[in-house]
Amino acid sequence: xxxxxxVPVPETRVPVRRRQxxxxxVAAPVLTVAVPGTAEAVIPTLPQPAEILDLGDVLIxxxxxxxxxxxxxxxxxxxxxxxxxxxxxxxxxxxTACAMLVAEELDLPxxxxxxxxxxxxxxxxxxxxxxxxxxxxxxxxPVRQAAAAARARLLxxxxxxxxxxxxxxxxxxxxxxLPDGRPILYGLLTSAAAQLTGVFAAQPKxxxxxxxxxxxxxxxxxxxxxxGQFEYTLDQDVPGAMPTVxxxxxxxxxxxxxxxxxxxxxxxxxxxxxxxxxxxxxxxETFGQAMAARDALKVTWNPGTIDALSDKEIRDKLKAAAxxxxxxxxxxxxxxxxxxxxxxxxxxxxxxxxxxxxxEDRAEIWAGLKSPIxxxxxxxxxxxxxxxxxxxxxxxxxxxxxxxxxxxxAIEAAQISKALQRPVKLMWDRKDDMRHGRARxxxxxxxxxxxxxxxxLTFEHRVASVETDFRHGLGEILTATAAKLPxxxxxxxxxxxxxxxxxxxxxxxxxxxxxxxVPLRMHTGSWRSVYSANTRxxxxxxxxxxxxxxxxxxxxxxxxxxxxARQRAVLNKVVEEGQWGKAMPKGFAQGIxxxxxxxxxxACLVEIDARDPKNPRVVRATIAVDVGRPINPRGLEAQMxxxxxxxxxTTLRAGLHIDRGLPLEGSFSQFHYARQKDAPLDVKIHVMxxxxxxxxxxxxxxxxxxxxxxxxxxxxxxxxxxxxxxIFPVDFExxxx
Amino acid sequence: xxxxxxxxxxxxxxxxxxxELALLWVxxxxxxxxxxxxxxxxxxxxxxxSHLNGAEIQPCVTPVAECAGQEVTTIEGLASGDDxxxxxxxxxxxxVAQCGYCQPGQIMAAAALLRTKKEITDADIDKIANVxxxxxxxxxxxxxxxxxxxx
Numbered sequence: 022x023x024x025x026x027x028v029p030v031p032e033t034r035v036p037v038r039r040r041q042x043x044x045x046x047v048a049a050p051v052l053t054v055a056v057p058g059t060a061e062a063v064i065p066t067l068p069q070p071a072e073i074l075d076l077g078d079v080l081i082x083x084x085x086x087x088x089x090x091x092x093x094x095x096x097x098x099x100x101x102x103x104x105x106x107x108x109x110x111x112x113x114x115x116x117t118a119c120a121m122l123v124a125e126e127l128d129l130p131x132x133x134x135x136x137x138x139x140x141x142x143x144x145x146x147x148x149x150x151x152x153x154x155x156x157x158x159x160x161x162x163p164v165r166q167a168a169a170a171a172r173a174r175l176l177x178x179x180x181x182x183x184x185x186x187x188x189x190x191x192x193x194x195x196x197x198x199l200p201d202g203r204p205i206l207y208g209l210l211t212s213a214a215a216q217l218t219g220v221f222a223a224q225p226k227x228x229x230x231x232x233x234x235x236x237x238x239x240x241x242x243x244x245x246x247x248x249g250q251f252e253y254t255l256d257q258d259v260p261g262a263m264p265t266v267x268x269x270x271x272x273x274x275x276x277x278x279x280x281x282x283x284x285x286x287x288x289x290x291x292x293x294x295x296x297x298x299x300x301x302x303x304x305x306e307t308f309g310q311a312m313a314a315r316d317a318l319k320v321t322w323n324p325g326t327i328d329a330l331s332d333k334e335i336r337d338k339l340k341a342a343a344x345x346x347x348x349x350x351x352x353x354x355x356x357x358x359x360x361x362x363x364x365x366x367x368x369x370x371x372x373x374x375x376x377x378x379x380x381e382d383r384a385e386i387w388a389g390l391k392s393p394i395x396x397x398x399x400x401x402x403x404x405x406x407x408x409x410x411x412x413x414x415x416x417x418x419x420x421x422x423x424x425x426x427x428x429x430x431a432i433e434a435a436q437i438s439k440a441l442q443r444p445v446k447l448m449w450d451r452k453d454d455m456r457h458g459r460a461r462x463x464x465x466x467x468x469x470x471x472x473x474x475x476x477x478l479t480f481e482h483r484v485a486s487v488e489t490d491f492r493h494g495l496g497e498i499l500t501a502t503a504a505k506l507p508x509x510x511x512x513x514x515x516x517x518x519x520x521x522x523x524x525x526x527x528x529x530x531x532x533x534x535x536x537x538x539v540p541l542r543m544h545t546g547s548w549r550s551v552y553s554a555n556t557r558x559x560x561x562x563x564x565x566x567x568x569x570x571x572x573x574x575x576x577x578x579x580x581x582x583x584x585x586a587r588q589r590a591v592l593n594k595v596v597e598e599g600q601w602g603k604a605m606p607k608g609f610a611q612g613i614x615x616x617x618x619x620x621x622x623x624a625c626l627v628e629i630d631a632r633d634p635k636n637p638r639v640v641r642a643t644i645a646v647d648v649g650r651p652i653n654p655r656g657l658e659a660q661m662x663x664x665x666x667x668x669x670x671t672t673l674r675a676g677l678h679i680d681r682g683l684p685l686e687g688s689f690s691q692f693h694y695a696r697q698k699d700a701p702l703d704v705k706i707h708v709m710x711x712x713x714x715x716x717x718x719x720x721x722x723x724x725x726x727x728x729x730x731x732x733x734x735x736x737x738x739x740x741x742x743x744x745x746x747x748i749f750p751v752d753f754e755x756x757x758x
Numbered sequence: 759x760x761x762x763x764x765x766x767x768x769x770x771x772x773x774x775x776x777x778e779l780a781l782l783w784v785x786x787x788x789x790x791x792x793x794x795x796x797x798x799x800x801x802x803x804x805x806x807x808s809h810l811n812g813a814e815i816q817p818c819v820t821p822v823a824e825c826a827g828q829e830v831t832t833i834e835g836l837a838s839g840d841d842x843x844x845x846x847x848x849x850x851x852x853x854v855a856q857c858g859y860c861q862p863g864q865i866m867a868a869a870a871l872l873r874t875k876k877e878i879t880d881a882d883i884d885k886i887a888n889v890x891x892x893x894x895x896x897x898x899x900x901x902x903x904x905x906x907x908x909x
Contacts, residue, residue: 256792
């Protein structure tokens with residue numbers, strides 16, 4: 022890749038101070054198309070769409086025209102280099118990984134790099150979306166190229182100042198090194214470098230020269246987090262923005278019919294009350310007082326959009342929607358299986374929250390936002406301001422798992438601020454976050470595999486899912502609007518996501534995977550790994566059953582049918598490190614799962630203690646992961662650990678029950694996301710050596726672990742789970758609606 | 759509304775508030791002490807976990823009236839200046855935090871546990887019921903063991 026063409030920063034957006042320099046660089050991420058080789062003997066499967074072009078490739082392609090404007094770097098006089106990153110950090114560690122890229126190219130200590138999150142930048146079009154495990158894939162080229170060009174300018178400035186040829190200079194520890202060994206700190210060169218004219222072409226270092234990239238590094242924001250200094254949205258001080266909550270309807274999408282707020286208005290600390298499209302907003306001096314007043318409101322409600330629906334009706338709709346198989350089971354041996362997966366709350370620890378200050382002629386918004394451009398555009402339309410009058414700040418979020426692709430808190434805060442004519446600090450309480458927030462869509466899965474003479478002949482998967490909402494589009498208004506179109510619209514978008522993410526990693530002859538979605542007017546959204554957790558999880562369970570029918574060990578079977586040597590290497594790693602096949606006490610068992618997506622692959626081997634089938638615990642996990650090129654192995658391990666915990670939770674206990682138009686679960690005492698007592702006592706994660714470009718990592722860990730845990734449970738108990746989460750009673754008294 | 763006087767992170771404070779107002783909102787909204795996080799409001803996610811006279815509490819379910827004359831310590835008060843508490847050191851060593859939102863509560867829970875118990879077992883750690891939605895539990899476990907060794 023080459024880099025050239027510097028484009029000045031538009032002065033309206035980022036003030037270019039004389040003693041600093043900023044640079045935009047044009048980069049050209051190369052789309053690599055990898056069609057894996059086929060194994061011998063087994064019946065090869067033609068490449069599926071996701072093997073040719075995955076969702077990450079689509080996002081990178083959509084971002085290519087603006088990739089050169091992506092990375093905004095500045096070198097301060099204090100020698101600190103700041104990268105203003107147009108992505109959202111929500112815990113996945115991208116700011117640390119990006120800081121590593123900058124430090125690498127500029128030969129800087131890591132602690133001399135800051136990474137800030139860019140405001141919504143509509144000029145980036147489709148290149149400010151954080152999703153699809155795509156951040157490191159999409160920024161690996163542009164950020165390194167920006168930093169390499171910055172280094173070239175600093176070198177040129179030093180060469181000019183000291184009258185030496187650039188070729189005789191080098192860089193080390195945040196300084197240009199003169200031929201006589203004297204260091205000139207970057208901070209002393211930045212002003213001169215900013216005034217240079219001309220184009221400074223520079224190649225990023227070859228990977229063989231990396232000294233930071235590929236080494237384990239701790240999070241750059243960790244100290245602020247462990248000392249309580251780190252500021253999330255609700256920790257921001259915005260003058261006049263007072264605590265605000267909303268009283269919400271008894272069913273999803275219900276609306277206010279009438280309000281009696283007399284008692285609430287008389288309560289201590291209450292500042293303002295007003296009706297907005299989503300409910301009744303209460304502003305008070307403290308959140309505690311706002312919530313007390315909210316509870317004292319007397320509100321009558323119009324019906325919602327799914328009032329007649331409970332889990333049973335939804336499941337019936339899904340079963341009816343599963344498309345038929347093509348291959349009749351008549352003449353061949355076959356395995357048929359069906360699975361159900363419940364709705365799952367995203368439930369990030371930081372609930373939906375936003376700060377909004379809407380004035381007559383302008384507005385300013387602060388929130389954790391993974392699609393800030395479309396947020397800005399939609400909010401501007403909702404409050405009747407031109408887009409240019411709305412500033413949207415992206416604040417680092419307290420978790421997301423897909424949730425913050427949607428900006429519902431930001432738009433609601435803007436509407437409240439406009440209605441009540443005051444800045445507001447809006448927080449959803451946990452009950453609302455679980456009941457009126459978004460969720461992974463429930464799905465039903467029908468699978469059939471046929472086999473003969475030791476080969477798998479056909480493999481069919483029919484996924485019926487409640488519609489997953491993709492109306493954030495690719496992060497800007499055009500594709501978001503396309504996703505909203507009544508004809509095709511979101512369902513077409515969903516098909517594209519399904520086809521570009523889910524693929525069967527095995528040579529199973531003729532493979533067909535089809536998605537059919539049931540549009541229900543409720544709040545869904547991509548949940549870490551989107552369709553893959555359920556779709557690939559179900560497939561991994563079927564693989565174990567198929568292996569058993571064909572008289573093969575689950576590992577030997579996978580080894581035989583996996584498509585590539587790279588995949589087998591990952592499988593072999595966990596088999597060896599996790600001691601597959603070792604003797605286990607009664608009630609304990611091992612289980613294995615494999616997953617390949619976004620140019621990465623992983624295998625997971627777990628040991629489960631299911632002596633009490635109603636109270637199982639994953640006690641040990643061994644994971645191997647190949648992401649092509651790990652930027653920060655320590656961060657990658659964290660992502661795999663998180664994916665494992667998500668799989669433990671959603672496979673065993675965590676889900677939402679829908680009852681007459683509303684989830685019953687309203688807090689962590691009811692939605693059983695794993696706690697320490699449910700987590701393994703031993704986890705080992707093996708990061709495979711770098712072999713190519715970075716693949717996706719953020720969502721990769723979930724699907725293989727889902728399969729491994731379900732398979733371990735089946736082997737330990739003798740009962741193959743068909744419905745997830747496996748242990749899912751309503752073991753609580755639901756909060757009043 | 760009555761006044762309540764108590765100590766927060768070593769400094770005496772007086773707040774005017776309804777007695778039933780949860781300490782969490784007094785800390786966050788009246789005193790600007792925002793290390794303790796809201797996660798549930800009913801004491802089950804434990805993101806706000808802090809100490810009252812050295813013992814673990816959940817400020818989201820602790821009425822401010824109960825704090826009168828007492829000593830409240832939040833995550834901001836755990837370190838001695840720039841010298842981090844051993845639990846915080848261990849958290850950095852194990853690179854525990856992902857989104858970081860629950861970690862002040864996790865750290866305060868671990869610090870309270872280690873104050874009362876020197877020999878820490880896996881069963882002790884299992885009793886910490888703080889939710890970490892990023893699923894960092896295994897690193898938390900390692901960090902607590904490391905902190906115990908440091909202390």
